[in-house]
Amino acid sequence: MNNGGWRVSVPVPRDMVKIVGKTRLKRSLETHSQAEAERRKHAVVAEFLAMIEAARAGRLPKAVVTGIAAVPSMSSKELTSLALDLRASLQSQEGGTEAVELETDGIYQVADKIRGQEVGVDEETDSPIFDRQSEEKAGQFLRVALGKETPVREPLDLFHAQVKWSPRTKSDSSRAITSLEDWCKENRVPFVIEAITRRRAGQFIGDLAASTERPLTNRTINKYLSCLSQFWFWLEKRGYVELDSSPWSRQSLPKVQPTEDEKERPFTDEEMIKLFAGEPNQSYLKDVMLIGALTGARIDAIVSLKRKDITDSGSFRFKPQKREKASRQVPIHSGLKSIIERLVEGKRPEDVDSH
Template identity: 40%
Template sequence: MPAPSSADTRYLEVHGSKWRVVFNVPRQLQGKLGTKLKRSLGTDSLSEANLLKWDVVAEFRATIDQARRPNVSKEAALASARVKAMEEARRLSQQRVVAFGTEQRGRVDDAIEDYAEALAGDPVEVGDDGHPIHEPERDALAMEFLAVAKGKRTPVDFEHAKYMSMSQVKARTAADDKRAIKYLKDWCKANGVPPYLQAISKREAVRFCDDLPGLVGKTDPATLNKYIGRLSVYWGWLERRHVVDTNIWQGRRFKKPLQITDDKERPFTNEEMRKLLMGPATQAMHDVMRIGALTGARLDAIVCLKVKDCQNDTFTFKPQKKEPGSRLCPIHPDLAAIIARRSEGKQDMDDIFPEWPGPKKPGSLRERSFKTSNQFTDYRRDVGVDDQREGKRRSLVNFHSFRRWFITKAEQAGQPESIIAAVVGQKRSGITLGLYSAGPLLEQARQCVEAVKLPDLISRPSEHPS
């Protein structure tokens, strides 16, 4: 029968007034790990120590098993030890922050010192001055652990996982966050800058911005600002939590070249609309184009529609960009036949556009409409609708030009700006057409949508080969 927790002292010894775990190292491994592995548990209660000790014992056993494997290089073993040490440093540093009073802080500091002592291992020799000399790599790791655990050094990504867990952003933005941190760490390594929050000042931020185009491999200001913006949001979060004193990225932006008015992306002209709506596109592409033209909706919101989203003469588009929730948009009379045809015989959760099911690769960050966009671009160019300018990466017309065309036509029809903004989901002052809008507001939105008319077509395609 096992000893009660009030009497069981296996793997335990008293150090000062606190219990700590002591684990004997096999003789053949003592040259690597020292004679014993030790870790303070920070408690003077034997019962509590017996509850806490088993995780430490399991870790020590894993350390010994790893040391036994001859095929594991010294560098790999040290890298593994560093990962574990930084995890423990995070845990202890957080305990140190919330410790109440000098006594609790002292307990945490004792645990930090004990762990650092275990990381350094036994001395390999004694210096001329009588001080012990430890293996340099292990001694450096112990010193790094001490600095991190006591809050003197904080790796730039130390709090990033926690920040991401609290950040409600889309997968693509989360990927940008992670890339931004990777670029910063890569830059620190290449430039000999310690990758700690305390070492990165405004001066280093300026240098990083100067070198960012080379790291990213692009000079487009929008792309570069995307990464600076993600770092700024992260640093702002750290500042609010008093981890850093100031947001060193705030206000740092790459300036966009001065844009001449006629170089801005624009709506389609009526002639371009005729070419697109009368051209030899597939039925699915014709349907998508018409929905885009008569709702002003973004392409991905259209392609992601399900049967349940097209009921009661109203579209329910999923949130796009910074929209807080799903958005209603009345169905234009000229789209009724399209929706009826695409909904016939289907269940509520069936896709309106099964032709574009989205990326097959698990974890892909591409939008479902990725292939739709590529196919539309090819089709648009085939029918001679393009506006490519020197020095511009994108054509001045694209699928978004349907959205611009709808807004322009609604404005020309005298519709109120606030209602147009509500219909297309633009961020403007005033009302928004939310998921539960009803009554006069929805009726105003319907009048706005129906005020937009497609240009006269010589022959409107009915059924096109798919």
């Protein structure tokens, strides 16, 4: 017994370990009652022994071995990971062979375990009734394992590794994906590539633009849409979706033009307190904000600072801006000294200080 309750553990014969891929077959019985565990264990032991004999006869699908521990209580994340492993195994088999049939049958067997035991019978149809949540999990598992659905995040790391984007743009892309995921949860839309239709993409954009909880400018939303559009274009090239099927094409919001009487103004005290009380998504932004507030320098001049621009006399040497003909030195405010010490530690003269 472990913290999750009683479980069955059956040793695999030494000559079968290489074929089965495990030294022991284990599965939770999903109960803390010893009496109930005694009742449930016999069917599981019999199943494990049958699996070992099937392996000996060369008819044990990898799906069955991989899914031994699958139970209805597994989280959606765990089931998705398992389904993706089994899909990779299925897709590695040569089409039309007995191996494909075995692996597919094994995936259905795992889905049956995830669905669990029936909890009743429909009197009208005489068909079994299963726990609704477990049945939903089993259905989602099947769709992913059989390649009918792909979780949006599954190819995202590979996309970010291959695309030539700056860290800042990749961060924008991650925020766009998170916003889409949050929207899908709120609207009970499966967070899979196939579920993001053009209509849903439009609803997502409209809800982002109308949100008062965390208002975003049209410029920020368009930046998110650009990231999502390029991600879907990559998905097209890699065969995840059909060509020219991106739901994000021509979905941008109009640029907001400033009014004629709109003028630049300083931040109010309330706005400054709100800005510095929050925690930005990129930790380095807080440093940039503080340097800007205590020097008056433009953001381009701040992010361009190098180690050599921190002078021995305790000043910043900012590069020329706009009509300036030469660099200018600004004394480092006492409130910035600890930040600058941290930023320059271990840096070479040409290293950028503000990142």
